[in-house]
Every structure is written in C-alpha cells, then in structure tokens.
Amino acid sequence: MKILVVADENEMSVEASRLIGALVRTKPNAVLGLPTGSTPLGTYRELIRMCYEENLDFSRIHTINLDEYVGLSGDHPQSYRAFMKNNFFDHINIDQSNTHVPNGLAENVEEECRRYDDLLRHYGCTDLQLIGIGQNGHIAFNEPADAFTPETHLVTLTESTINANQRFFDNREEVPRTAISMGMRGIMSTKHLILIASGEGKADAVAKSCFGPVTPEVPGSLIQLHPCVTVIVDEAAMSLSGFY
Numbered sequence: 001m002k003i004l005v006v007a008d009e010n011e012m013s014v015e016a017s018r019l020i021g022a023l024v025r026t027k028p029n030a031v032l033g034l035p036t037g038s039t040p041l042g043t044y045r046e047l048i049r050m051c052y053e054e055n056l057d058f059s060r061i062h063t064i065n066l067d068e069y070v071g072l073s074g075d076h077p078q079s080y081r082a083f084m085k086n087n088f089f090d091h092i093n094i095d096q097s098n099t100h101v102p103n104g105l106a107e108n109v110e111e112e113c114r115r116y117d118d119l120l121r122h123y124g125c126t127d128l129q130l131i132g133i134g135q136n137g138h139i140a141f142n143e144p145a146d147a148f149t150p151e152t153h154l155v156t157l158t159e160s161t162i163n164a165n166q167r168f169f170d171n172r173e174e175v176p177r178t179a180i181s182m183g184m185r186g187i188m189s190t191k192h193l194i195l196i197a198s199g200e201g202k203a204d205a206v207a208k209s210c211f212g213p214v215t216p217e218v219p220g221s222l223i224q225l226h227p228c229v230t231v232i233v234d235e236a237a238m239s240l241s242g243f244y
C-alpha cells in the first residue's frame with residue numbers, strides 16, 4: 001500500500017486526477033470504476049479542466065459506478081446517475097452510453113444486481129477504481145457487517161450513512177433506506193485501487209482501514225489485501241493513523 005499524505009483536500013484531488021489522467025492518456029479505452037459523494041468532487045472538477053485545457057480525451061473511456069439508491073430514477077436530482085451527469089459526464093467528451101450506474105428503478109432488484117455483476121464480468125475488471133470511505137468505514141454501500149459480501153447486492157443503509165447523506169435531501173425522510181451496491185469482489189478485482197479521504201471526520205475510518213485488523217466490521221480494511229493500492233489523504237484524515 002502506498003500512502004500519499006497531502007496538505008489538504010485540493011491537493012488530494014489534484015494527485016488523484018493526475019493518476020487517473022495518466023491512465024486515460026496511456027490507455028484511452030480504459031475502464032474506470034467511479035464513486036459519488038463529496039470527496040471525489042474536486043477530482044472530477046480537475047479532470048474536467050484537464051479535458052478542456054489539456055485535451056484529456058474520454059471519448060473511448062468506459063465507466064462503472066459503485067452504487068445507486070433504490071427507488072430513485074436516473075433523472076431524480078439526488079440519484080447517483082444524476083450526480084455523475086451533473087458533476088462529471090456532462091462536462092467531458094465521454095460517450096454516455098459507455099457509462100454504467102445501477103438502475104435504482106429496476107422492478108427486480110435481484111436481477112439488476114446479477115446484470116451488474118455480468119457487466120463487470122464482461123469488462124473483466126476495472127483498470128482503476130476510485131473510492132471514498134464513509135465515517136463508519138464503508139466503501140461503496142458495503143456497510144459494517146459480519147461478513148464481506150462479494151456480489152453486487154441490495155443493502156439497507158445504516159443510521160450513520162442515512163445521517164451523513166441527509167444533507168443532500170430536503171429532509172431525513174426523503175433519504176432512501178436501501179441501495180444497490182457493488183460488492184467487495186467487484187471493487188477488489190480492480191487493477192489499481194485509489195482511496196481518497198480528507199478531513200478529521202474520516203481519520204478513524206482511514207486509520208482502521210489502513211492499519212487496523214482486516215475485518216468486515218470495517219469494510220475499508222479489505223483494501224490492505226489488494227496488491228496495488230494508493231491511499232491519498234490529507235493530514236487531517238491521517239491524524240489518527242499514528243495510534244496504530
């Protein structure tokens with residue numbers, strides 16, 4: 001595991017976008033695994049700038065997102081499909097038909113999960129998987145549990161995650177209680193895993209994920225077993241790691 005400690009969130013975004021940009025230039029048809037959330041916003045902004053100012057070409061890039069809320073259509077402003085369009089896809093020269101997000105409105109969620117795993121199998125694996133981390137150590141919507149779930153699956157969000165995501169909705173009641181999430185196999189099968197985190201609120205999750213025991217109670221801890229991981233964190237997010 002390579003850990004890059006940077007001064008702040010901005011530097012974290014610049015470093016992450018540099019790695020992604022280098023892959024897009026060297027493998028123009030790369031498959032990128034992408035997250036939503038506040039953490040990757042700066043990375044997406046920087047990649048958009050690189051597309052405009054440095055001719056970073058996404059025309060042959062494919063993307064696979066980690067998760068989607070159940071019950072929200074891709075047009076719903078808080079859906080992760082809409083998030084990706086508004087914050088990234090609509091601003092780069094990507095072919096939107098090459099972008100994949102689980103269908104939150106699928107009539108049969110089980111079938112949608114299998115379809116997503118088939119899609120992952122079709123691509124083989126992602127060339128790069130960018131992930132954030134929840135304060136409780138979740139990655140994608142793989143919440144703390146008794147066992148790791150390998151496949152794409154239906155998850156019931158924890159109170160901590162509902163509270164954290166409430167800020168995007170008008171009120172707590174509107175936050176969906178379930179989601180479709182890529183499982184740990186899809187995430188871990190990537191060639192290069194990049195975890196980004198900033199701020200004190202993530203310090204405990206970062207410390208446990210990078211230096212604690214590997215346990216499904218801290219889903220992020222599984223990244224310790226990946227052969228090619230880059231963790232890019234600011235000093236605040238690294239502040240509790242000295243205790244391990």
Ligand code: PGA
Pocket residue numbers: 036037038039040132133134135138139140
């Ligand atoms: P955040 O979420 O980037 O909005 O903090 C990260 C996550 O929950 O994975």
